[in-house]
Amino acid sequence: MTDARLADKEALNAVREIVRRAGHELRNALSGVSVNVEVVRSRSERQASVNELTSFAERARLQVGVATMLTDGLLALVSSVLAAAEEGTLKAVRGHGAQSQMELMIYGDRAASLVSDIERLGSAIGVGVEQHGQRVILKVLPEGKDNSKD
Amino acid sequence: MKHPKVLIADDDRSITEGLSAILRDEGYEVAIAVDGQKALDQLGAEPFGVVLADLKMPKVDGLALLKELQQRAIPTECIIVTGQATVDSAVQAMREGAYDYVEKPLTADKLNRLKALIPKALDKFNVQQKNRELSSKLEGLTHYGELTGQSEEMRAVYQIIEAVAPSSASVLIFGESGTGKELVARAIHAKSERSKGPFFPLNCAALPKDILENELFGHEKGAFTGSVNEKPGAFEMADGGTIFLDEVAEMPPDIQVKLLRAIESRSIRRLGGKKEIDVDIRILAATNRDVQKALSENDLRDDLYYRLAVVELFLPPLRDRLGDVKLLANEFLARFAEENGKAMSGFDDPAWEWILSYNWPGNVRELKNAVERAVIMSRGDKIKATDIMPRHLHRTGEFPTTMTVPPGATLADTRRQLVLRAFASTNGDYARTATIVGMTPADVRAEIASLLNGKPGETAASGGTTNGARVAKPAELPPATAKASKAPVKAPPTSAAKPKSKKR
Numbered sequence: 001m002t003d004a005r006l007a008d009k010e011a012l013n014a015v016r017e018i019v020r021r022a023g024h025e026l027r028n029a030l031s032g033v034s035v036n037v038e039v040v041r042s043r044s045e046r047q048a049s050v051n052e053l054t055s056f057a058e059r060a061r062l063q064v065g066v067a068t069m070l071t072d073g074l075l076a077l078v079s080s081v082l083a084a085a086e087e088g089t090l091k092a093v094r095g096h097g098a099q100s101q102m103e104l105m106i107y108g109d110r111a112a113s114l115v116s117d118i119e120r121l122g123s124a125i126g127v128g129v130e131q132h133g134q135r136v137i138l139k140v141l142p143e144g145k146d147n148s149k150d
Numbered sequence: 151m152k153h154p155k156v157l158i159a160d161d162d163r164s165i166t167e168g169l170s171a172i173l174r175d176e177g178y179e180v181a182i183a184v185d186g187q188k189a190l191d192q193l194g195a196e197p198f199g200v201v202l203a204d205l206k207m208p209k210v211d212g213l214a215l216l217k218e219l220q221q222r223a224i225p226t227e228c229i230i231v232t233g234q235a236t237v238d239s240a241v242q243a244m245r246e247g248a249y250d251y252v253e254k255p256l257t258a259d260k261l262n263r264l265k266a267l268i269p270k271a272l273d274k275f276n277v278q279q280k281n282r283e284l285s286s287k288l289e290g291l292t293h294y295g296e297l298t299g300q301s302e303e304m305r306a307v308y309q310i311i312e313a314v315a316p317s318s319a320s321v322l323i324f325g326e327s328g329t330g331k332e333l334v335a336r337a338i339h340a341k342s343e344r345s346k347g348p349f350f351p352l353n354c355a356a357l358p359k360d361i362l363e364n365e366l367f368g369h370e371k372g373a374f375t376g377s378v379n380e381k382p383g384a385f386e387m388a389d390g391g392t393i394f395l396d397e398v399a400e401m402p403p404d405i406q407v408k409l410l411r412a413i414e415s416r417s418i419r420r421l422g423g424k425k426e427i428d429v430d431i432r433i434l435a436a437t438n439r440d441v442q443k444a445l446s447e448n449d450l451r452d453d454l455y456y457r458l459a460v461v462e463l464f465l466p467p468l469r470d471r472l473g474d475v476k477l478l479a480n481e482f483l484a485r486f487a488e489e490n491g492k493a494m495s496g497f498d499d500p501a502w503e504w505i506l507s508y509n510w511p512g513n514v515r516e517l518k519n520a521v522e523r524a525v526i527m528s529r530g531d532k533i534k535a536t537d538i539m540p541r542h543l544h545r546t547g548e549f550p551t552t553m554t555v556p557p558g559a560t561l562a563d564t565r566r567q568l569v570l571r572a573f574a575s576t577n578g579d580y581a582r583t584a585t586i587v588g589m590t591p592a593d594v595r596a597e598i599a600s601l602l603n604g605k606p607g608e609t610a611a612s613g614g615t616t617n618g619a620r621v622a623k624p625a626e627l628p629p630a631t632a633k634a635s636k637a638p639v640k641a642p643p644t645s646a647a648k649p650k651s652k653k654r
Contacts, residue, residue: 023233024206024233024234027253028162028233028254029164030255030256030257031162031165031233031254031255031256032162032164032165032168033255034255034257035164035165035169035172036167036168038172038258039172042172043171056168059163059167059168060164060168062164063164
């Protein structure tokens with residue numbers, strides 16, 4: 001395997017790990033939505049008071065927000081990675097304290113928005129995001145119990 | 151368990167709050183642990199029938215929690231909730247003892263599945279909890295109904311009886327003659343809801359075919375020559391109670407067919423009768439035969455066997471529960487001493503040695519009879535070995551003065567016979583035997599030891615006597631036994647093989 005192909009593989013491994021972690025968080029958030037909506041639904045059927053339902057509805061709403069944030073971050077990451085791979089700017093880089101690390105270029109009108117979404121995703125799943133101009137470095141940190149749920 | 155309790159172990163509050171509300175609405179008492187360690191603490195402090203554990207949690211994750219539960223023997227059923235949608239994680243969870251697993255996200259379908267799983271897991275927990283309570287209740291128990299025994303083997307029997315008695319399931323009891331199969335059947339009946347109804351024992355081997363059929367199903371007036379009155383059979387007389395069919399494998403095949411029909415239709419027709427009579431009976435059956443052999447030899451019909459053996463219960467022979475021999479012997483001694491008005495203080499040491507080394511091929515019945523005979527025959531206040539030993543093993547020094555060596559006998563066989571004969575004639579005196587046969591006492595000991603250890607030629611050497619005693623090391627040979635030349639040899643093979651677990 002050539003160095004270039006090895007680097008591609010390492011970069012893809014980093015992407016795979018980010019997607020796996022994002023998937024976990026998404027499932028958790030969707031579970032939060034689902035169970036709380038179920039409480040609202042079943043208790044509404046038996047004429048529960050508004051007060052009794054409010055906290056569950058609120059939790060479901062918050063979890064929808066979390067799921068939305070994770071989805072936006074994941075979409076931003078995937079579109080940026082695909083664009084970088086197409087342009088040949090996606091590469092694995094060595095770094096300290098990270099499980100794996102990759103670098104990609106993000107530019108264009110939506111660059112700020114994409115990076116912002118990726119940062120929010122990263123903070124939820126244990127991925128550090130460093131921006132140096134158009135160059136963005138993603139560090140997949142060792143899976144901490146605080147930042148990634150199963 | 152009156153209030154089924156469920157513990158939710160998850161660090162995600164949005165899930166725990168919603169899930170606990172759903173489960174409370176379902177009628178469960180719910181507690182929440184925000185990490186694996188707190189879950190363990192709570193499980194150690196109070197019983198929970200079911201734990202819903204997230205696979206990934208702070209401090210102690212779901213798999214580590216499962217391992218700890220196993221190691222600490224904390225009784226609960228664990229359902230793992232996993233967002234890791236891989237086969238590996240599920241397999242690993244099940245391998246670590248999880249009851250089941252549910253993948254996130256907990257959609258409506260999966261919530262329904264979870265709701266269906268929890269009562270099943272609770273059922274399993276409750277059954278196991280009942281078994282644990284029963285085990286501790288049976289611990290140290292020496293008597294159960296009319297059965298006596300505190301060995302592990304008998305406690306297992308008591309446990310099966312406790313479990314099966316309240317049901318209406320047929321039970322097939324295996325065990326050698328004299329192990330107490332009928333007592334087991336009586337215990338099952340006594341512990342069942344039918345205990346107020348009759349218990350009707352019938353030995354299928356003891357009666358000729360026609361009489362057995364008549365005993366089982368009864369007859370109408372004029373059914374056969376001499377039947378001047380109608381007579382109800384066992385099925386009618388045991389209505390509302392239990393029939394115990396002992397030695398069921400000896401039942402003639404055509405009666406087996408009728409029995410099967412009666413069990414299946416829950417009705418019988420008397421001999422010579424035209425109307426079906428509904429009966430409400432529970433059937434318990436027993437055999438001392440190797441049931442697989444009886445099936446393969448068509449002595450027992452397959453379909454009847456499956457009907458009778460809904461639950462199989464193996465009653466161990468006395469030689470496999472030596473821990474009970476002393477208990478039984480003392481109990482029989484007290485009983486028969488009282489019955490015979492004799493003041494007995496117990497067994498002397500050689501008697502105990504004999505009792506504990508003998509194989510008791512006739513099982514509890516043989517021990518009981520031996521103790522009864524010993525109590526009657528004993529002249530002192532203690533039972534001696536010669537009082538308790540079976541009569542056919544008694545020797546009084548009357549040995550033939552000649553010895554026949556058949557053609558083809560080997561030198562080793564002949565020597566063994568010679569040594570044994572001399573050993574017997576000296577009442578088990580090694581030194582005198584050695585002098586008579588011209589061997590050293592050590593060689594005599596070795597010869598006797600080889601005999602006891604089942605070397606070839608043992609039967610010929612012992613004059614064809616198989617006394618049913620367990621093989622004992624020379625040092626273990628009871629003095630009284632040795633003196634009386636009752637060299638124990640191997641027991642004959644057991645007639646009732648332990649049944650294999652049935653797969654249906």
